[in-house]
Amino acid sequence: MSTSVLRALKILELLSGSDKPLPLTRIAEQLDIPKSTAHAILRALASREFLEVTEHASYSIGLRAFEVGAAHLRSNNAVDIVIPQLAGLTKELGITSHYAVLDGTDAVYLCKQDPPGLGIKLASSVGARLPAVVTAVGKAALAWLPGNELAAHLPSGGEVGRDVGIMAELAQVRERGYSLDDGETASGVRCIAAPVFSPSGGPGAIGVSYMLGSTLDADAVAAHVMNSASRLTQLLGTLTRKATA
Template sequence: MEESGFGAVMPTGNRSVSRALDILELLAGSERPLGLAEVAKRLDLPKTSALSLLRALLSRSFAALDEEGRYTLGLRSFEVGSVYLQRMTPVRAVETELRVLTVELLVTSHFAILQGNDVVYLAKHDPPQGVVRLASSLGARLPAISTAVGLAQLAHTGLPPEARTARLLEQVEQVRLTGYATDDGGTVHGIQCVAAPVFDAGGCCGAIGISHLQGGQETAVVASAVCNAAQRASAVLGGARVLPDTAT
């Protein structure tokens, strides 16, 4: 028996499971197949132990051998990952992040998707005694170009032709530069909204946003928290992490 990092006692046999997962993560992070010696060296394992674990992974198709006898991820790893992505919807992926934002910032947090030229709010989380609850009622539909969650998405999906004014083109360009959008009282007077896009494997699939009183909190602090939440949700959904484009 041995102690885990949380002080609990776990069976020694779990070490083999942990090491097998280490191997899968190593293979997943490598751009090329790896030989037995390299796997053992990178994970600081005896070759005999690494070989035993790799054979177990091969037998269940979680690992595969190439023509040169090197190891890579197997078909079963892809199948398990695909099932996960199929079952993980954007709303499920953002639920935890919304709760975290609300607890950390004491604000209303929400998630919305584009539908035509509007955004529809599909999830929200309110603070216990929050007062900012107007802009993100579940099921509410608002013009995308007038909301932070709308602009955060339009920056990556494109403005509709009729909305390509100089002002809006400048706004979405700013979103691409900073990674987030703001709505300073445009939806509800006295309320600022800050939002960042969420991505799945197919591209932008929504936006996480928060609503707070104007002047109540520094925009940079709020934006950092919102962007981090959106990036974590994107990672769960298998989307690429999109960083601000500081080169343009």
């Protein structure tokens, strides 16, 4: 059913995961699509500017795809509330903050706020997808999930062996109120996150990142993050109460 549409989407996903533009042949072999079929789909995608054709007939994600994707943030009414909160966190602490939601076993970063000081910004993490269990925001979102939903968001799918360590860590996160990531994702950078409960959207979390060896006190930072997260949950609650009223 609807194979060509699914193939077009797979092409978009493949190209979004690749940091370099890919030529037709590479795309066709990666996805097991005959070259001629891939060619037709690529032409359709490029004609609508969902793909861009680079100098050497390679394809990368186009402007229209960006435009369409940006509409997701607009439709997600939560983000409008989240951004000011992140800005507040970043201003108070002087470090980068971000907001992510859970999608299957991954955490997807929706938005972030950088401190004004930094000369060179890191590669923008917005739109990044990482396994939830290796990120602070992911663990924060996982920790407060009801037990019956949790399995669906763990990579092992409920296997006992691998999950034991994770379950223990999530229990610890629940106990102290925030999650920690000491260089698991990017070595040398610590992330601290706390959960955000949105009645309408899925489970999510906000977090901050800073270099290990900074003078910042982890407990103090965590207090700020937890404070912001709980206020955010509160705001999101009133938001939906208005929408449903």
